[in-house]
Amino acid sequence: MDGRRLDCDGRVNLSVATSDQTLDSSMESERAAYAFLPQTPIKSTDAHLVEFSEAMREGKAAAQAEAAEWKRKYELEKAVKAHRHNTVTKGCSNCDKEKLEQLASQLTLETTSVDPTSCCGNHEICSRQILQDECPGTNKISHDKIAARKAPFKLSWGCNGDNNGQHKHDFVSFEKGDITTAERSNKQILLKWESPPQTVLFVTKPNSNSVHALCAEMVRWLKEHNNINIFVEPRVSKELVTEDSYFNFIQTWDNDEEMKTLHTKVDLIVTLGGDGTVLWAASLFKGPVPPVVAFSLGSLGFMTPFCILNRWCWNLASELYRECLDHVLKRPFGITLRSRLQCHVIYDSAKNEVDTEEPILVLNEVTIDRGMSSYLTYLECYCDSSFVTRVQGDGLIISTTSGSTAYSLAAGGSMVHPQVPGILFTPICPHSLSFRPLILPEYVTLRVQVPINSRGQAWASFDGKGRKQLGPGDALICSISPWPVPTACLVDSTTDFLRSIHEGLHWNLRKSQSFDGPVA
Ligand SMILES: NC(=O)c1ccc[n+]([C@@H]2O[C@H](COP(=O)([O-])OP(=O)(O)OC[C@H]3O[C@@H](n4cnc5c(N)ncnc54)[C@H](O)[C@@H]3O)[C@@H](O)[C@H]2O)c1
Numbered sequence: 001m002d003g004r005r006l007d008c009d010g011r012v013n014l015s016v017a018t019s020d021q022t023l024d025s026s027m028e029s030e031r032a033a034y035a036f037l038p039q040t041p042i043k044s045t046d047a048h049l050v051e052f053s054e055a056m057r058e059g060k061a062a063a064q065a066e067a068a069e070w071k072r073k074y075e076l077e078k079a080v081k082a083h084r085h086n087t088v089t090k091g092c093s094n095c096d097k098e099k100l101e102q103l104a105s106q107l108t109l110e111t112t113s114v115d116p117t118s119c120c121g122n123h124e125i126c127s128r129q130i131l132q133d134e135c136p137g138t139n140k141i142s143h144d145k146i147a148a149r150k151a152p153f154k155l156s157w158g159c160n161g162d163n164n165g166q167h168k169h170d171f172v173s174f175e176k177g178d179i180t181t182a183e184r185s186n187k188q189i190l191l192k193w194e195s196p197p198q199t200v201l202f203v204t205k206p207n208s209n210s211v212h213a214l215c216a217e218m219v220r221w222l223k224e225h226n227n228i229n230i231f232v233e234p235r236v237s238k239e240l241v242t243e244d245s246y247f248n249f250i251q252t253w254d255n256d257e258e259m260k261t262l263h264t265k266v267d268l269i270v271t272l273g274g275d276g277t278v279l280w281a282a283s284l285f286k287g288p289v290p291p292v293v294a295f296s297l298g299s300l301g302f303m304t305p306f307c308i309l310n311r312w313c314w315n316l317a318s319e320l321y322r323e324c325l326d327h328v329l330k331r332p333f334g335i336t337l338r339s340r341l342q343c344h345v346i347y348d349s350a351k352n353e354v355d356t357e358e359p360i361l362v363l364n365e366v367t368i369d370r371g372m373s374s375y376l377t378y379l380e381c382y383c384d385s386s387f388v389t390r391v392q393g394d395g396l397i398i399s400t401t402s403g404s405t406a407y408s409l410a411a412g413g414s415m416v417h418p419q420v421p422g423i424l425f426t427p428i429c430p431h432s433l434s435f436r437p438l439i440l441p442e443y444v445t446l447r448v449q450v451p452i453n454s455r456g457q458a459w460a461s462f463d464g465k466g467r468k469q470l471g472p473g474d475a476l477i478c479s480i481s482p483w484p485v486p487t488a489c490l491v492d493s494t495t496d497f498l499r500s501i502h503e504g505l506h507w508n509l510r511k512s513q514s515f516d517g518p519v520a
């Protein structure tokens, strides 16, 4: 055994955390597959994507159930391939062979019986320590300062902070033909450490003196008062160490391969900046994301509930951040599981080639627009096997619920509470009188294709960054990723969300109607 647990291993899996199903064996096997994904560069043929693409194009796509099955198989196959690749390149043949075979066999297995004891048995999502990320004896990067284990934690579902320690599953009864739903599971989620967190990653907005000064002070305080291991981005490490050799204890990473294993070392992420910094922090994690504590040092700060600088006075700010950090390091705190979208670009020219690109994960949205082109964007959209519509306008935003208050809002989309399980489908300046935005369920796979007869190109951008050109025949496929971004709440998900729309956007601000006295 390599010390890694395939069950609840500290990675927050959206399909577990927000759904209402019991832990059935198919989910167990999917989770086992996902456990391999973040550590391995995914280089697979993506034959299913191509197949799906062809089926869509020719109007032969199978029923929705088939699409779901396709998606499940695709993820599993990818995991197996990725693991095989890892095994070959890293020479780690013995210790994981059994797991690989088990995974491969699960590709054809039918769902078997539920094993409620496979988790902790307490109806809580548990985490387990991750001792090592690689097999002993492999060529893993040796870094003597790197912390070897993560702090385990439990997630529990309570009502407005009332933590009864129970994860209540949604329940649909159809006794005597009457369909009744009972208790909803999506109540406030609480995170409780089982042992103190040891490692914190700081992600900071660049080019800001106040952010830099605060980062240095927080790092110092965490080290001296809590003996916390600190990770920062390479740029920040250089800055801090050049400034003062005191910061030599700080750890960082040298390359993407090392960055990919960050989630196995970091217990908590602290962001100092605005929403863009939260987006940036999320983008560093292509798989599971540790909980994020977002301090607001930007201008709007929709996803950054911890404000310490708006009452700027250094002593007060110091007092406030210490209080916040003490709280999240030592006590249970509410989290919002912010879902992300995983996006694949499928180029028409390369549809029969090996797809070596990993999916791009976005926390806000993927936008497909006309870029520099002066032509209307022309896009064909499918949801699983169903045709949705043709977009003719400036473009389309496919957004998470967290992103509903960002670009999608500007394009007329509704604001959606981040815990609502959905995907927003919002056109940008559609040239049509009747194109209203949609909200689709979170379990669908969306496909947006530039038709062969399109006059121009389209451009996809991911959380406002990393533009990719899409020509006629190219497509973008997206679905909800199993790895949400868990963000710490100041109060709870709902209070924080409403506070953001009131204070950040001045939502529905209007002078109150005057009271003219009782009608005579
Ligand atoms: N017309 C528009 O409103 C428009 C246009 C382009 C991009 N954007 C948004 O900008 C985001 C990138 O943000 P950035 O900070 O890196 O770039 P940025 O610095 O250009 O900031 C864009 C603004 O959007 C706000 N924002 C970002 N995410 C938000 C969210 N989830 N809820 C509410 N407000 C949010 C930021 O606070 C900032 O004020 C994109 O994901 C996109 O949603 C909006």
Ligand SMILES: Nc1ncnc2c1ncn2[C@@H]1O[C@H](COP(=O)(O)OP(=O)(O)OP(=O)(O)O)[C@@H](O)[C@H]1O
Residues within 6 Å of the ligand: 203, 204, 205, 206, 233, 273, 274, 275, 276, 277, 278, 280, 297, 298, 299, 300, 301, 302
């Ligand atoms: N660690 C980072 N490394 C590189 N770029 C970053 C980092 N953090 C943030 N950025 C980028 O810096 C820009 C500004 O960051 P951010 O949005 O957090 O600050 P802001 O604009 O002052 O705040 P707000 O979004 O609240 O208006 C964004 O484009 C973001 O992508």
